[in-house]
Amino acid sequence: MSAVVDERRYLIPFRSTLLPQIFCDVLVIGGGVAGMRAAIEAADRGADVIVLTKSPLDRTNTSWAQGGVAGVFEGAADTVEAHVHDTLVAGAGLCDEGVVREVCSAGGAALEEIAAWGMRFDRDGDGTLNAGREGGHSASRVYHAGGDATGVELQRVLTDRVRASEHVRVFLDCFALDMITPSDAEGAPVLGAVTHHPRFGLQMVWAKSTVLASGGAGQVYRETTNPRGATADGIAMAYRAGAAVADMAFVQFHPTVLYVPGAARTLISEAVRGEGAHLLDDAGERFMVGAHDLAELAPRDVVSRAIVARIADQGGGNVWLDCRHMDSFAGRFPGIDAALKRFGLDAARELVPIHPAAHYTVGGVRADLDGRTNVPGLYAVGEASCTGLHGANRLASNSLLEGLVAGARAGAMAADGAGNGSGPPKIVSDIRPSDQGELDLIDVRSSLRSAMWKNVGVERTGAKLRDAVEMLAFWARYTLDKIFDDPEGWEVQNMLLVGSLIARSAAHRDERRGCHWRLDADGPAEPAHHDVWRRGSAEPRAERVRTDGTPGVVVPDRAGVRK
Numbered sequence: 001m002s003a004v005v006d007e008r009r010y011l012i013p014f015r016s017t018l019l020p021q022i023f024c025d026v027l028v029i030g031g032g033v034a035g036m037r038a039a040i041e042a043a044d045r046g047a048d049v050i051v052l053t054k055s056p057l058d059r060t061n062t063s064w065a066q067g068g069v070a071g072v073f074e075g076a077a078d079t080v081e082a083h084v085h086d087t088l089v090a091g092a093g094l095c096d097e098g099v100v101r102e103v104c105s106a107g108g109a110a111l112e113e114i115a116a117w118g119m120r121f122d123r124d125g126d127g128t129l130n131a132g133r134e135g136g137h138s139a140s141r142v143y144h145a146g147g148d149a150t151g152v153e154l155q156r157v158l159t160d161r162v163r164a165s166e167h168v169r170v171f172l173d174c175f176a177l178d179m180i181t182p183s184d185a186e187g188a189p190v191l192g193a194v195t196h197h198p199r200f201g202l203q204m205v206w207a208k209s210t211v212l213a214s215g216g217a218g219q220v221y222r223e224t225t226n227p228r229g230a231t232a233d234g235i236a237m238a239y240r241a242g243a244a245v246a247d248m249a250f251v252q253f254h255p256t257v258l259y260v261p262g263a264a265r266t267l268i269s270e271a272v273r274g275e276g277a278h279l280l281d282d283a284g285e286r287f288m289v290g291a292h293d294l295a296e297l298a299p300r301d302v303v304s305r306a307i308v309a310r311i312a313d314q315g316g317g318n319v320w321l322d323c324r325h326m327d328s329f330a331g332r333f334p335g336i337d338a339a340l341k342r343f344g345l346d347a348a349r350e351l352v353p354i355h356p357a358a359h360y361t362v363g364g365v366r367a368d369l370d371g372r373t374n375v376p377g378l379y380a381v382g383e384a385s386c387t388g389l390h391g392a393n394r395l396a397s398n399s400l401l402e403g404l405v406a407g408a409r410a411g412a413m414a415a416d417g418a419g420n421g422s423g424p425p426k427i428v429s430d431i432r433p434s435d436q437g438e439l440d441l442i443d444v445r446s447s448l449r450s451a452m453w454k455n456v457g458v459e460r461t462g463a464k465l466r467d468a469v470e471m472l473a474f475w476a477r478y479t480l481d482k483i484f485d486d487p488e489g490w491e492v493q494n495m496l497l498v499g500s501l502i503a504r505s506a507a508h509r510d511e512r513r514g515c516h517w518r519l520d521a522d523g524p525a526e527p528a529h530h531d532v533w534r535r536g537s538a539e540p541r542a543e544r545v546r547t548d549g550t551p552g553v554v555v556p557d558r559a560g561v562r563k
């Protein structure tokens with residue numbers, strides 16, 4: 001990409017033989033829906049599995065999910081074909097259609113499976129599953145639990161199942177710094193990861209297969225719905241290990257995030273609008289009516305841009321969500337109601353101030369639906385991956401579904417593909433720190449997040465994107481050449497790398513497509529392509545979008561081709 005960002009293979013110096021060694025068949029980096037589902041599948045096939053998670057399990061993006069899991073039980077009210085259609089429309093010409101078909105077709109079975117594992121979905125009086133509706137969906141097919149606590153319940157069910165398996169060890173509070181490869185050469189396989197634990201220090205975790213399930217990059221933006229740990233570590237470490245990273249320009253902004261200065265950016269689920277909440281401007285006008293056929297339920301990028309435009313017109317920092325006419329807001333959305341009440345807001349009686357925030361990382365490590373990447377031994381799933389399901393914009397509630405479907409497939413592939421392996425090679429990372437002075441890490445982190453929000457946000461221009469690319473390259477010059485000894489520093493280094501990838505991808509895409517909205521472009525550029533970035537290449541490779549209905553297979557490097 002650029003010399004500075006691409007320079008280092010590892011974040012820290014180490015000698016593998018001097019560190020404690022741990023061995024397993026399948027290493028899963030990440031304990032959210034994708035990682036846990038992969039671990040369950042690999043363990044069921046008899047693999048010895050380790051799951052690493054740097055954050056507590058109640059602080060994964062998965063745990064924070066509110067709206068639900070999308071899926072179709074074929075019948076009069078809905079069809080898989082309609083789900084496919086809605087996903088393709090949201091994806092704005094950049095979905096790989098075969099992947100969309102496979103994921104949507106697997107939705108009903110995935111929902112049944114987790115229900116059988118004990119997921120307490122909300123049900124109607126007659127016991128049938130209660131399906132909600134969200135933006136971009138033409139039918140009610142979003143299944144939820146605890147009203148707005150789907151993520152908490154899903155995380156509980158998967159974690160319980162993982163913990164019940166004698167084949168899985170879960171290492172909490174364990175930070176993966178980098179994936180191990182025997183050399184820096186193209187096609188060198190991933191053999192596990194270098195990790196850091198506050199009590200045990202650095203360790204080498206050797207694995208026959210490594211599944212990256214480390215989630216997204218929301219924290220590179222000042223305004224985000226994501227938890228503190230969504231710092232894009234996995235995408236950064238995969239890139240350093242030679243993995244192809246695609247479509248990073250596409251960051252989905254959620255339109256309705258509580259805007260109370262000084263408060264954490266609490267998401268107000270799309271399901272609230274699905275149940276009838278309105279968006280009002282300062283004059284009390286429902287500005288989405290007439291702006292889009294689906295009014296408040298238009299795709300997220302459309303609603304986010306309409307809000308940004310309305311805020312620009314009227315001044316101030318927010319518009320309003322009106323829930324006052326809804327039946328039993330607190331009963332249907334107990335978690336959101338409690339969060340609002342912590343800020344002295346009662347949605348049943350007053351308007352709620354909201355504005356958009358970065359929500360979902362659509363791009364990621366290029367992988368097929370079995371998690372295969374171009375790097376042998378490395379699988380990528382969930383929000384860290386880019387499988388082609390979401391195209392240029394994710395359809396609401398498709399990500400938990402993808403985590404379940406791709407997680408299971410990658411877990412199977414990783415377990416089956418875990419060969420015998422030979423003994424670990426000796427690996428030396430011999431980097432020297434720069435002789436430049438101390439660094440105020442908090443300042444770099446907040447400058448990066450502000451720059452990304454202002455220059456690479458909901459609305460973009462070539463000039464602002466190029467400014468962002470230059471600014472980030474400058475900060476990278478004196479931040480990426482340092483050696484830190486704790487996660488705070490490594491996270492900032494990873495965020496700078498991935499922020500640069502997002503800004504460069506957005507500058508490269510001289511078009512308006514999905515959630516990438518260039519004010520200085522007219523529409524989508526044809527033919528549509530995935531932009532694929534590799535360490536050491538200044539320019540991205542354009543990869544064709546698969547519209548032939550086949551899911552595609554990523555072939556591990558040697559030649560680095562996607563068939």
Ligand SMILES: Cc1cc2nc3c(=O)[nH]c(=O)nc-3n(C[C@H](O)[C@H](O)[C@H](O)COP(=O)(O)OP(=O)(O)OC[C@H]3O[C@@H](n4cnc5c(N)ncnc54)[C@H](O)[C@@H]3O)c2cc1C
Nearest residue numbers: 030031032034054055061062067068176215382383397400
């Ligand atoms: C507020 C909110 C609401 C949402 N609502 C919905 C919804 O209703 N429906 C839907 O489909 N999607 C929703 N999403 C999106 C969805 O939750 C995520 O896309 C999905 O949960 C991602 O799952 P994952 O397993 O890929 O990653 P995550 O659940 O984010 O898990 C990532 C894991 O990786 C670990 N990790 C990261 N870096 C490292 C490292 N360096 N070392 C070790 N471990 C590491 C983390 O600790 C964590 O365990 C929502 C997201 C948010 C933020």
